[in-house]
Amino acid sequence: MKNLYIFIAVLFIPWSSSLAKYDEFEDGDDIMEYDDNDFAEFEDVSEDTVTESPQRIITTEDDEEEATVELEGQDENQEDFDDADTQEGDTESEPYDDEEFEGYEEKPDASHSKNKDPITIVNVPAHLQNSWESYYMEILMVTGLLAYIMNYIIGKNKNNRLAHAWFNTHRELLESNFALVGDDGTNKEATSTGKLNQENEHIYNLWCSGRVCCEGMLIQLKFLKRQDLLNVLARMMRPASDQVQIKVTMNDEDMDTYVFAVGTRKALVRLQKEMQDLSEFCSDKPKSGAKYGLPDSLAILSEMGEVTEGMMDAKMIHFLTHYADKIDSVQFSDQFSGPKLMQEEGQLTKLPETKKTLLFTFNVPGSGNTSPKDMESLLPLMSMVIYCIDKAKKFRLNREGKQKADKNRARVEENFLKLTHVQRQEAAQSRREEKKRAEKERIMNEEDPEKQRRLEEAALRREQKKLEKKQMKMKQIKVKAM
């Protein structure tokens, strides 16, 4: 992704500069101007060179264009000087001293005969040329920056409008279902702020709480990064859509133990790899939901068949079929702990904390080119969420299902403990060593020799006791083995 950005930026520069390149030498007047101004510097060096060079055909130049233009310039110069000849005292038409052309009248014929001396014209450094055109790269850069800033402002405003359009559409439904709509955690009292939290220029949060059976609901509006020009350019090649992610945290007593997911096949495959709970409890590949009347685009991942049967009731199927294009994934899980944590070997000593969660990810229609009106089409999905909350509360596994579920959970925990057994032993060992070292240090630091002796003896006694205990245990094991 970053490589793409760099590639695009690098492409941008040569393309636009190639448009600006050939403006440099079109204006002959400029050349004439700087020629004269600059040669004014060499006034006292030699009047010959000043007066002769304009007439010379410059052959030392590399660029042909430059040569031809300067030829034209010379012709104009010649005309000017001719005028100077005839209007000697007239200083209005020329900005130069008369002195400059003191010896000029004698020169014209004489100079033609000695045009064999090679003249090296010094290339006037670009920054002395006083022309903006030579700074075209800089102008390009600044234009690029201005374009970026413009895009930032436009993108930020669009995301803002979309977020508020979403909120205005959904506000009523949320306020009728939740006591607390909008909270940023900073107020002392739990009062609804009635506003979205802006986390970013493209991510908006809304926390709703105060409903039976669920602890709370966090809605995240994850828009595209319209404020970043690089992202906008990347999206031209790879279209993506805005997402609305809803995470409902259930109370412990309000949801039974199961793991279930439904969504697009692609999304489920990805989630199965990434999510801790789906990878552990749903080992099969996503199955087609055609059996329940779901469209082909949707698939199901489930811990056991009973859960699928229970979840796929008529209303649910209705929701899923009607809004299949907007649904990315729906996940119900009592063992939800987020994505798999990448931890180094030896650090995993505890299972990650789990919470009973319902997780919904919806795609906003429009595939990036959304307008505020599209937000209205997401309203039925929110109704689906509310329905699922109630359903999750009501759905209970039967005895068999519960047994299976408990067995699964026990199995996962056992596996985990086995994996970490070695690490836990090592951790315990290192803790013991730490204690010993601390003891020894204390003894060393004791200044009073009496106390020192006593502490040492106490430590020795403890060591001996431990050894005895171990020996007893070994004997017992041996006896048992026999």
Added chain:
Amino acid sequence: VPPDRAPLPPARYKPPATETNPALEDPTPDYMNLLGMVFSMCGLMLKLKWCAWIAVYCSFISFANSRSSEDTKQMMSSFMLSISAVVMSYLQNPQPMSPPW
């Protein structure tokens, strides 16, 4: 009041703990910040104008992608550094930048 709305004190918002799960965070602003500083250092030390310009772009991109909770001082300092790199390069060598081709 609909019966579903709970009269009990509702649970408060807790920002998702991204510190414990760095995979959830978007690394772009941090990378761009670092890149911007590296480029502005290169531009200043090696007197390369294009480095300085890229540094300005990087700091803009980092700003656009940053979270609102992020320190503005950090943003401003990287931005100022890149601007100073550009200005210094031009003061030392006022020639316009030559394209690489």
